[in-house]
Amino acid sequence: MDKLVQHSSHDASDDDGAPTALPEYTERLATLEGSGIKRLLPTQAPYRWNIRRLGLGRVLDVGCGLGRNLQNCSPDSVGVDHNEHSVATARARGLNAYTPEEFNASEDGEPGRFDSLLCAHVLEHLDQDVAEDLLTTYLPSVRPGGKVVLITPQEAGYASDATHVRFVDLDGLRDHAETAGVEVLRAYSFPLPRAAGRTFKYNEFVMVGRLRP
Template sequence: MVNSSQTKEYADRLVRLQQSPWKRLLDVQAPYRWNLKRLKPGKTLDIGCGIGRNLINLSQGVGIDPNTRAIEVARSFGLTAYTPEDFENSPDYQQEFYDSLLLAHVAEHIGLDSTISLIGRYLNLLKFNGKLIIITPQEAGYQSDVTHTEFIDFDKLSTINKALGLLESRRYSFPFPRIFGKLFRYNEFVFVSRKMA
């Protein structure tokens, strides 16, 4: 069964949401851009990049996503993006090449065990002392999308981190304190860890 986040319709929905006039007028992505940049991700592999919303804000980013329509859209923005199969045969697939791996708004679509497997597939591309940055929605955001299959909170993010043998360096709620997660749709869990072996 194909996850509905991998369909053309899902990618087109992301485009429509991003091009919403009120979102563009208010630049609602500004705080999230700032948050990503302050983490200093460096050369980043954006796993599950979608149409490139985060990728476009990375100064050195490469994206991968199984949704072929999303990759087409990301490339139309001039971004470097691949399907997983194409990525493995590209010059951007190199051992210990990336300063960071970014998994933003992906884990809730595929669940805990699949997230561990997915990150494990690319962990060898992360440099020693490189960062794994995982971002997931809190309750209100989780409930806003029917393709979300598992709520991934700090406890589950810690489980992912331990399963991968990484060292946690930071966790926080953004942009508002954790208490707002049940009310504000765009509040996120942010979890950062490092590869020390």
């Protein structure tokens, strides 16, 4: 999945030793995109629909990886990721993507330039305090009243990746939202009911919130 792992993106303190920052991780993401049943069936269709139906406007995709979610957002949306190899791949796909240092130095790094923040399959890679710092760092990029979407894997998906460090369920997402000043509008299991998450690797926790003015 798509990742951003570092302590504070705007101060350029990139955690270069993180496994998700390595070129091998980018290669793994690319391999997973075309593996197994994904080669034959449109398995990403429900997830594309879920992102598009939220009406997110101009999105800042934190931990954009190769751009799997970014490509389903409005064309003027922007991704940021600490893996420079993943950023290069996203750009090669025609997407707007930055490393944290590049983002901070750009006009897009100025406050309030986005309608929404998306952070999908990232928080489970971070200790709680680091995850809180990540959200605190990027939420000022969203206009007051803008949307915030947080997505994490359920049990089977969590167990499928050795770089995961913390299981974040719906209660955990609500806690992150409360700490970050985000009003929770909806929290749900997708695409299948909650019980499926114990065996179906691609079931997700999804929280949709609104940034309080």
